Amino acid sequence: MNPVFDLTIFPAAEGDCLLLSWGGDRDTLHYALIDGGRTGTWKHLKPALGLIASNGRPLELLVLSHIDADHIDGLNRMLDDGSPIAPKRVWFNGFDQLRRLDPPTGFSPSGFAGADRYSMSLADAGWPINADFRGLPVMLETFPERFEIEGLSLKLLSPDRRKLAALKAGWDKWRNGQDDAGTGLAPSGQEPGGFAPAGIRPMPEVLDVDRLCGPSPVDESAPNGSSIAMIAEFGGRRVLFGADAHPDLLEKALAAVAGDEGKVKLDLFKLAHHGSRANLTRAILESLDCSRFAISTNGSRFGHPDPEAIARILKFGGERDGGKTLYFNYASARTRPWNDEGLRQRWNFDCRYPENDEEPLVVSI
Template identity: 55%
Template sequence: MSVFRLTMLPASEGDCLILSYGPSEKELRHIVVDGGRKATWPALSDRLKTIAARGEQVELLLLTHIDADHIDGLLELAEDPAPPLIPKAVWYNGFDQLGTLTPAGGLQPFGFRAGDDYSKALAKLGWPVNAAFGGNAIFLDGKPEPFDFAGLTLTLLSPDTGKLEALRTQWQKWRDPKPAAGPGTVAAAGIEAFGKRPFPAVLDVEKLYKASSLDKTAPNGSSIAIIAEYAGRRVLLGADAHPDLILKSLEALMDGHGPCHIDLVKLPHHGSRANVTKEILELLDCGRFAISTSGAVFGHPDPEAIARILKFCPVDERILYFNYASERTTPWNAEDLRTQYNYSCAFPSDPAGGISIDV
C-alpha cells in the first residue's frame, strides 16, 4: 500500500514537519515544512541524515513564515557547513521575493533579522528559492488552483497579496535606519508580545467554544498554507495562517459544493483560539486534527480551539494528535470528555515528544 505520512518532530512551541509519501516504504519522497526552534535542529538533522542514508530525496524545503518557532531550525540547516542533504527545491517568501509588492500596513517586527539571515544563507548555498514561481513571491492570485509538484497535488490556501504587503511594509520599516524603540522593548527584541494564559480548572466545552478575537499579526498572515494530496488522501497544513483567508480559500475551492474533504488537518498556529474558528471547522469533512506545540511559551493549544473542534466538527468520530504530552494536552484525554464528545487522543510514545501519523 502507498505511504502518506505526517511526522511532527518535537519543535518546542513551533512546527517542524516532515511529509513523507511514495508507493511503498522503500520508495519514499519527503517534504520538510519549517524547522522549529534552534533546539529542534538535532532532531531534524538526524531525520535528514536518515533520509540521505536511504538514498531518498527532500523534494521541498518549505519555510511557511519567519517567526522564530518556524525559522530557527531551518536557519541552523542553512548555516551548517556540511548540511545532511540538499533539498531539490526551496519555498520561502523572503524580503527579496516581496520586492515587487506594494507596501501597506504598520510596524510590528517579529523575525525579520532571522529572515534576512536565512536569505543570505540560502544565497550562499545557491539553493534555488521559489523556482516553481519564477523566483518570485508565493501567493494566491484568485481562486486556489491545484497544481502538480514532485508527485503531489498541492493547493495554496495562503497567503494573498494583501497579507504579503502587510509583512513587506513591516519588514522595510524594521530595516529602516530611523530611530527604533529602546532596549528591552518588544520592537527592539523582535519577539511576539503574547503570554501564556492560565489553563482552566475545568474543561467545559459548552463555555469554551465561544468566539474570540482573530489573529491579525502580519508574519502569521504571510504563512504559506497548503493542501497536499497523494493517492487520493489529503492533508491540510495550516502553518500560522489567518482564519479569514483560510476560510475564503476553502469556500472558493468548494465553489458551493461542500463540505471540503480532508483526511488530516495540522491546525493553524498550534491550535490558537485566534486561528481555529467555527466557520472553518464546519466547512471541513475531517475528523483528524494534528497539533504541534509543547505549550511551554504561549500555552497552545488554546482550550477554546479544542472545544470548537469537539463542538463544530461535523464528523462523528474525532482524533486529536499531539506531538507533546503536556499539562495543556493530557487533560483532554479525560474519559468523561472523550465519551461525551466521541473522540480519542494520540500522544507520543517518546517522552521527548514527536509523533508520526499515517494519513
Template identity: 45%
Template structure:
C-alpha cells in the same frame, strides 16, 4: 505499500513537519519549517534528514511558512551547516526580495530571515524558482502545483496580508535597528488560563467554544498554507495562517458549509490558538483527525477555546486529536468524561519522540 505520512518533530512551541509520500521503498519528502534551534539536533530533524539521504531518497521541497522564530530557527541550523546534510530540490520562502516582485505590494524575525536568505544564496538554493522568484501568494500561484506526484493547493497568504510584512521589513532595513521579534509580540491568551480550577475540573466546552477575536499578527498573516493531496487523501497544513484567509481560499475553491472540503488530517493553525481555529473554518472542512504541534511553553497553546471548538464540531467518525507533546495543556483533554461526551480520542507520542501520523 503506499505511504502518506506526517511527522511532527518536538519543536518546542513551534512547527517542524516532515510530509513523506510514495512507495515505502522509495519515499519522497517535504520539510515544512524547522521549529526552534534545538529541534535540528536534539529534536531529531538532522537524524531524520541523514536517514533520508542514507536511503537514497530526496527532499523534494523545503518550505519556511513564515519568519517567526519558532519556525525559522531550526532551518537556520540546517542551512548554516557546512555542508548542509541534505539539499532540497525546491525552496519556498517569502523573503524580502521575493516580495519586491509583488505587483500589489508597494517585529518580527526579520533579522533571522535576512540571515536565512543569505545562507540560501550562499548554497545556491534558488528561492521560489517555480514562481520566477516572486512571492508565493494565492493571487499569483493560481492552479494546484505538482511536486513529484504530490498535489499542493496554496490557501495562504494573500497579497493583503503580505503587504504589512513587506513594510515592516523595509522599516527595519532603513533604520537598521534592533526590533522586537514576533514571538514577543504574540501575547498569550488569558481569558481561560490553565490554573488549578481548569486543570482539576472538566473545562466548560460550551462556554469556551464561543467566538473570540481572530488573529491579526503580521507574521502569522504571511504564512504559506496549503492543501496537500496524494493517493486519494488530503492533509491541510496551515502554518500560523489567519483563519479568514484560509476560509476565503476554501470558499474560492467551491467549498461551503453545505459542500465541505474533505480532509483526512488538519494540522491546526498557530499551534491551536483561539484566534486561528474558528468555528467558521471548522464548519467548512469535513475532518475527524486533527494535529497540534506545540509544547505549550511560552503561550500555553493549544488554547482551550480552540480545543472546545473542535470537540463541538460534528464529524462523521470519532475524532482523533494528535499531539506531539504531553503537557498540562494537552493532558487537559485526555479525560474519559469529555471523550465520552464529545466522541474523541487523544493520541500522544512516546516521551521525547516525534509524533508520526499515517494519513
C-alpha cells in the same frame, strides 16, 4: 499495498517542524520539509534527513511557512551546521521576494533579522528560492490552481498579496532603523495576534466544551498572516497545513475549494498557530469534513493549544457520531487534561501522543 502518505511531527518546542513523506511504497518515498522549529529541533531533524540522504531519496521541497522564530530558527541551524541533504526547491517569502510586490501599507514587527540571515544562508548554499514562481513570492496571485511534485498535489490557501504587503511594510521599517523589532516577538510581550498573555493562562478547572467554544478575537499579526498554508493531496488523501495563517483568509480559500460540495474533505488538519483560539474559527471547522486534527506545540511560550480551540473542534469539527482524533506531539499540561475518559466519552474523541517528548509523532494520513 496502499500508497504511503505520512506526516512526521518533530518535537519543536512551541513551533512547527513537519516532514511529509509520500510514495508507492517505503522504498520509493519522496519528502517535503515544512519549517524547522526552534534551534533545539535540529537534533531531532538532522538524523532524519541523514537517513533520507543515505537511502538515496530526494528532499523534493523545503518550505519556510513564515519568518517567526519558532519556524525559522531550526532552519538557520540546519544551514549553519550543514544539512546532510539539499532540497530540490525552496519556498520562502524573504525580503528579496517581497520587494517585487506593489508598494505596501501596514506594519507589524517580526523576526526580520533571522529571516535576512536565512536568505543569505540560502544564497551561500545555492538552494533555489521560489524558482517555481520565477522568483516571485509564493502567494495566491502567483500560485497555479494545482502544483504537482512527484504525484503530490498542492493547493495554496494563504498568503495573498495583501497579507504579504503588511509584512513588507514592517520589514522596510525595520531595515530603515525606524523600529528595533526583529526578534520574532510581538511588541510589549504580546502573543502574535495582539494578545498580551500576562503569563500563560491557566487551564480551566473544568473543561466545559459548550462554554469554551464561543468566539474570540482573531489573529491580526502580519507575520502570521504571511504564512504559506496549503492542502497536500496524494493517493486520494488530503492534509491541510495551516501554518499560522489568518482565519479570514483560510475561511475564504476553503469556501472556494469546497465550491458546490459545501465542505472540503480532509484526512488530517494540522491546525494553524499551534491551536491558538485566534486562528481557529467555527466557520473554518464547519467548512471541513474532517475528524482528525494535529497540533504541534509544547505550550511553553503562550500556553497553546488554547482550550477554546480544542472545544471548537469537539463541538463543530466533523461529525461527532463518527468520532474524532486529536494528535498532540507533546503530552503537556495543556494537552493531557483532554485525555480525560469522561470528556472522551461525552464528545466521542480520542487523544494520541508520542511515547515521550523526545520522540516525533508519526501520523499516517
